[in-house]
Amino acid sequence: MLLKAQNLKVGDQLAEDDGFLWDITEIINETETSMTVRLNSDFSSFKDHWRSGQGCLKTFDKRSILQGVSV
Structure with missing residues (x-):
């Protein structure tokens, strides 16, 4: 998708x-032209475990088209 x-x-x-799928667990910052999100991956069946990690931050230009799954 x-x-x-x-x-x-x-x-x-x-x-x-x-x-490989990365979950967006937090919206860090949003401007008129960009969005920075926190990404975590599910290496454990316990969501409390992986959602509590620092994950990584990624900034996207809002015009970008990305592959993924929307909830």
Whole structure:
């Protein structure tokens, strides 16, 4: 599924080229032109474990089209 970066929200999942999914667990910052999100991955069946990690921050231009799954 194609997602517009401007429509990203907590719970959406973004895909890497190999299909590995990263969960958006927090919207860090949003401006008129960009969106910064926190990404975490599910390496454990206990969501409290992976959602509590620092994850990584990624900034997208809002015009970007991304591969992923929207909730």
